[in-house]
Amino acid sequence: MIALFLVLEVFARVLWHPMVIGERLYTRFSPVYDYGFDATQPIWFKSGNRIEFVPTQYLNFRGHTLPYPKPDNAFRIFTLGSSVSRSGADTNYSYFLKQALETEHPERDWTVTNLSADGIGSLRIMLMLQKIMPLSPDLVILHVHGSNEYEDERDALYQRQLHQGLNGILFQSRLIVLMKKIYGYMTLKDQGRVWDAEEEIRANEDPANWEQWLQSIDRNTARMIQLCTKHQVPVILVGRAEKREGLAGFDSELVRQVDHILKAYQEPGVTFFNTSKKFFEYHPEPRGKALLFTDEAHWTGEGHRVIAQQLLKHLFSFAFLK
Incomplete structure (x- = not known):
């Protein structure tokens, strides 16, 4: 039995070491439990004359393709964020922004690649940003x-x-990890995430936690701006907006705290997009909240369309795009 296990372990280590998880059907599972924190695990691979982005067990962004090599007339925009910017496949602001760019400026080859994933914070967004830098982005939209x-x-x-x-x-055994993941997938007992709604509610009620989380946002945003500056990639920092009872507009105390952090990083090549202000300008009356939001944080398709229209104007405020 031990000999058989060792043989299977060797096979797992030799045959199951995918460069990109999901690149092939049999490699849909990572041989480690990385939860999206593995800085060395790629999220894209080169296949002939194209680049393919493949979602992982822990990062559920939608699959995309880009031409390879990058065409001379191409302008590559990447959106990185969480569930708010991910939204539906054809109802997110990245999708609408690409349509608007192609209509307004058909002479350019525009791509807007939305790599937003559910349930990830600023640290995992930063790790994804590191992985797209070799693809020569022309603009990054960071939605922290x-x-x-x-x-x-x-x-x-x-x-x-x-x-x-x-x-x-x-779990140093690749065979054990893969068997556990495959079993969990087949029995629907492991979808790659850890959910505990009550624990999350308790954590969110502790002001000390929010102080720590805001510090994390600040620290990771600084690192992302530093990385983009190093590679001379312009950045749009998308602010927060909320639909809450009692708010005249869309800017709660938390919105102001997050936006304050993001605004501090404005510099040449880095601009802040005031989401709550744009929503209020578009729909100042109370009924606008129902038209723009599905819940306290997430937007309707109309909300995403509004932001795409405003982002289009904001994007061309960059001098090099005029």
């Missing part, structure tokens, strides 16, 4: 919404716990 720092903290802790004690020994 501020609602998922708990998820980053929770999943990072769970990842560490999985590699401690006996688990730390067992």
Whole structure:
């Protein structure tokens, strides 16, 4: 039995070491529990004359393709964020922005690649940003919404716990990890995430946690701006907006706190997009909230369309795009 296990382990290590998770059907599972924190695990691969982006077990952005090599007339925009900017396949502001750019300026080859994923905070957004830099982005839209720092903290802790004690020994076996993941997938017991709604509610009610999470947003935003500046990639920082009872507009105390952090990073090549202000200018009356939001944080298709229209104007405020 031990000999058979060792043979299968060798096969797993030799044959199951995909450069990109999901590049082929049999490689849909990562051979490790990385929860999106593995800085070395690619999210795209080159296939002939195109680049393919492949979602992972932990990062559920939608698949995209880009031509390779990059055409001379191409202008590549990447959107990185969480569920707010991810939205529906054809109802997110990245989708509408691409349509608007193609209509307004058909002479350019525009691509707007939305790599937003559910439930990720600023740390995992930063790691994804690092992975797209070799693709020569012309503009990055960073939508650090501020609602998922708990998820980053929770999943990072769970990842560490999985590699401690006996688990730390067992999960060094690629065969055991793959068998556990395949079993979980087939029995629907493991979809790659850790959900505990009550624990999240308790965590969100603690002001000390929010102070720590805002510091994380600040720290990771600084690192992302530094990276983009190093590669001379312009950035649009998208602010937060909320639909809450009692608010005259869309800017709660948390909105102001997150926006304050983002505004501080404005400099040549980095601009802040005031989402709550744009929503209020478009629909100042109370009924606008129902038209623009599906819940307190997420937007309707109309909300995304409004932001795309305003982002188009904002985008051409960059001198090099005029």
